Amino acid sequence: MKGYYFLLCGLCLFGCSQPDQQKQLESERVTREYQKQLEAENSPILSEDSDTIENSQPNNLDKNGDVLETETELAPINISLPPPPAEPSETPTQIAQLTDVERIAKLLTAKSAEQRLAAVNRLYNLAAKQTLPDSALQRLINVFESDSELDIKNRAILALGQVCHPAVMMSLLSNLKRPLNDINLEAIKVLGEVGGYRASQILNDFAAKLAENNSNNAQAILSAAVAARQQILARGGMSPKCQW
Structure with a gap:
């Protein structure tokens, strides 16, 4: 309050030498500056900027500042498998007329024993006249080693006997x-x-x-x-x- 008293005295002395309008403006300016000084002395520790920084912290941190783990729900994955290949439709008579060695060799894995036997017999005839490709030869060896029918195995062995x-x-x-x-x-x-x-x-x-x-x-x-x-x-x- 003592400072305020001296300020008012200064205003009075200053006003004695100035016109009334200037004295009024100067008085208002000094009053505003004094009010700002009082507000600065009584302001809180945190400023508006610090409040902004605090409020901008991410909300996924715990009290120690570590990132909280969140569970992410994964959408189910639907996988559609392609349909199995269709079974060959060739009859034994048709197989006996085939000339495509690769096609004949694929028939060695048919479910039908009649088709497999016809394919082995056809490869036996072709092996006596031409060289079988490695893929067909391997399929023929597989028949010898693992076919469930003994007569088909034996025919495969005879066909292999044609191949050097x-x-x-x-x-x-x-x-x-x-x-x-x-x-x-x-x-x-x-x-x-x-x-x-x-x-x-x-x-x-x-x-x-x-x-x-x-x-x-x-x-x-x-x-x-x-x-x-x-x-x-x-x-x-x-x-x-x-x-x-």
Whole structure:
């Protein structure tokens, strides 16, 4: 209040030397400045800018300032699988007339045993006249190794016997490494027809392992192996058409 008193005295002294209008304006100016000074002294610690900064903080923080984890609900994903391929419609008669080797080879996986057998027979005829592509040859080997029908397996073995390819010889020799109940006698017979000297040695070692097995199955396999080896040796250990 003492400061305010001195301020008023100053205004009175100043007014004595100025016109009335100027004294009034100057008095109002001094009063406004004094009011601003009082407001500045009594203002809160936080200014408008600090309030703005505080209010602008993200609302996904916890009391320690760490970001809160929020669960995001994912929309369900609907996956539509393509329909399975349609089964082949060719009849055995139609298959016997096909010339597209790739198409015939695909028929080896048909559900119908009649279609598979017709496809194997057709590949047997074509293999005697032309070289089968590797894809068709592999499908033929798959039939020999895994088809559920024995007659289809045996026809596949005969078809493979028409082909001079290392994969064929490997497949025929792998037959000797199977459990006795899974060994294919037709494959041993074909091995004797197309094999060379190396095949005769493998057959000899195979027969030696079966010599002391007196089961009917083992003796039947042993007889087939001995006959195949003798067939190879009868032609001097040479393959009739392949360079094994």
